[in-house]
Amino acid sequence: MAKPSGTRRGRARLRTIALIGIDGSGKTTQAHRLADALTAAGRPARYRRNASGRRWLGRLAHRLGRPDAQRLVGRDGMLAVESVLRWLAIAIALLSCLLTGRTAVMDRYSACQYASIRAHGGHRWERLARAGYRFFPTPQVTFLLAVDPQEAYRRIELRGTDHETMTWLTAADTAYRALPEYPTFVLVDASRSAEEVTEQIQAHLATWLPPAAHPSRPSETPAPPSDARPPSDATLSVPTAGEWAVRAVAGPLVAQARP
Template structure:
């Protein structure tokens, strides 16, 4: 995987990066941070939220006295709406970045729809979804933000804007890990503080950042010159870690 990633880096500019993972993994936060960091480093980038509309449908469902979107439109209806809305969002994002020449930082991508289908138990729809989404190019890098479903659940409850069950989060986590694309993902430990997660992501993209931007933020100060240097002695060379 590392060799393949290096080969993709040598092909030229960074066109598309995708951040995927279960709800509560921090995709939106990290996608915004990455777009800002790339732009600050001189590589213009744009954040794109490629949501499937589950949260929006969930709010509508509650207005009609239903607990969630699936109870409103049914499993097949939900998967159909998700697939269409996400397809349109990705298409618009790619066209926009093609026209402007900016890097597209994708908050969710096509594989998120495949994982959603699997988590809902609608496996027979996956083949149709893959045929429909096949028109989209694969991102040069796809980051899977990996977090324990229990921690994701706590984060969702803290933000208080929506709700997910532990059963759904666990099923979604399993779905991502069983996708045939999983070996191509760069798995990032998203259970760490947000700043550490950002550093992990930037480390993997270091070849696309200018050298100055990818250098350590707080370099160690140089040792001061001694007033009376001691005689030098030959010592065995050691490799730096």
């Protein structure tokens, strides 16, 4: 079992960072920004998108006259395809970053598959998925981008490249909060502007990166001493879908330690 740790391990290199959350939470935008910021700070990083292929399956279903992927291959078939494709994407991403020595900035990770399975009601598949994904290292930091499903729905409709229902987004939001790993996630208020979300993420990583390498400018974020602990008010709680209003709560910054 991975044990959460709130302290930076000296100058240990960040190997894997994951950004997870429901569709429309801004994962892709923030993962790209983080990879660029780390690289510019002297910590070479690479963006990796670990998609499950659900969007591709949905487009294929439409071409074949079916309303969605589930109607094309069935729920179990869709979950099986998702799990396999995401497993392959993560495996390739980890291998590539291992060979190049770059930090892997993961746009989605195994927790996304577990949440998808739960949101689809295919709980028996979760045990199989966890058995297959257990070979992957736990990211040193996993950011959960928390956003109101209604706001996520608005963003998805605005970008116009795909479509999600409010029912699905609400179920996915609930699924993320119900995962056993949820207490170890670093919660980020993704309902704010993209710039503010970027600042939140970089402020969290300042406790892991050496002072000369963290992505924030020195004038904005003082470099923490080598034995510094994360700020006590850095974590956010996510209310239920009916109460959605992200708020700051006291608690240590939680970063996942590698198993």
